[in-house]
Amino acid sequence: MNHRPLVSAASLVVLVACGPSSSGPETGTGSGTTSSSVTTSGGGGSSSTSGAGGSSSCEDDLCLDAPASGFQLRTDGDEIQPGEDIEYCEVVALPGGPEDEYYVSGYEIAMTPFSHHLIVVAAVPGSDTEKAISPGMKKTCYGADAFGGDVYGVTGSQKPTHEETYPDGVGKKFKGGQKLVFDYHYFNSSPKPVKARAAVNFNTVEAAKVTREAHSFGFYNLNLSIPPMSKKSFSGECRFKHDVMVSKLTRHTHQWGKDFSVYHAGGAKDGEHVWTTPNYEETDFIYDEPILVKGGDGFRFTCAFDNTTAKTLKFGLTASDEMCILFGTWFTPTVGASEDNQDCLTD
Secondary structure, rough: OOOOOOOOOOOOOOOOOOOOOOOOOOOOOOOOOOOOOOOOOOHHHHOOOEOOOOOOOOOOOOOEEEOOEEEEOOOOOEEEEEOOEEEEEEEEOOOOOOOOEEEEEEEEEEEEEOEEEEEEEEOOOOOHHHHHHHOOOEEOOOOOOOOOEEEEEEEEEEOEEEEEOOOOOOEEEEOOOOEEEEEEEEEOOOOOEEEEEEEEEEEEOOOOHHHOOOOOOOOOOEOOOOOOOOOEEEEEEOOOOEEHHHHHHHEEEOOOEEEEEEEEOOEEEEEEEEEEEEEOOOOOOEEEEEEEOOOOOEEEEEEEEOOOOOOOEOOOOOOOEOOOOOEEEEOOOOOOOOOOOEEEEEE
16 A cells, blocks of 8 residues: 655645634543554454443543554643644554554544644655654644655544544555654633643454555645635635545535535536535535546535634634635545545645
8 A cells, every 4th residue: 555645735734624612521631642452463353333422431631432443542732821823743653563553444533622623644654754753752833744744644633523434445554653643733712721632543454354545635725815804705626636436525614614515527427516514513525335536527616705804814724714625535446546646736
């Protein structure tokens, strides 16, 4: 399986952000980076049935049970002061050593309140980035490539809790000890300090159950300018480089984003409506069955905004900026087919 950078433009790896959230588990004292229920050599059981915010008691501020088959990683995190809008990148490592292999079929995520986003990337094994980082390293950042650009996407969330499962036969392969970067952005709109922490379950399956690798694409429209106290829409279009199977679409705007509509672009379905979601908190569209999109075809997407502020909103990385992005999950139609990066900046 080939690994490539999550996006082609530096620091755009951050762009799974959304508006601030104040819902979620109660905050408390963090316990550091841990792993539990580790399954090695490709798994050996079904994926986890325990979801974010399960019924069992919580050991600390993150209420996420360890998976039935797999492992859990947690950040040490940091304290976020009232009014602070800040992003951290923290290095963690998968349990075990290079002799251990994990085949992951999905993820469960939990974050403490006031999270703006979490995005998890893996350092390409053997790369300069992988050699330069160690578990526990942490710094403020503006993107998960803060320690180096040789990274590829793993998972992420715009909400305090999130679950993601790949289609049958699709997953990701990891090695024991592999280094990941957790990029977590917080905007503390409360009058008290809060603890920024994140936990992710990696649900594992047997190696034989994973024949194709899951990839992410990002279609980015950077050309935004919404005048104060006004409404405006922006459209973009991107095409795939080769045939892909698409299983999931994810919208991304910040809090001023209203209707976000997706249409087919090119081919027999050109202009056909796929999905409209009315606000930035309703983010995901999961196909009942993955669809084949031919090379040269793609998606057209429109972001509508209602700027209720006294400033012009433009594309940017903070919670007070805006974004217009269509993310998605794809994999190859056949085993061994081309797996080129599918990220795209619209004109």
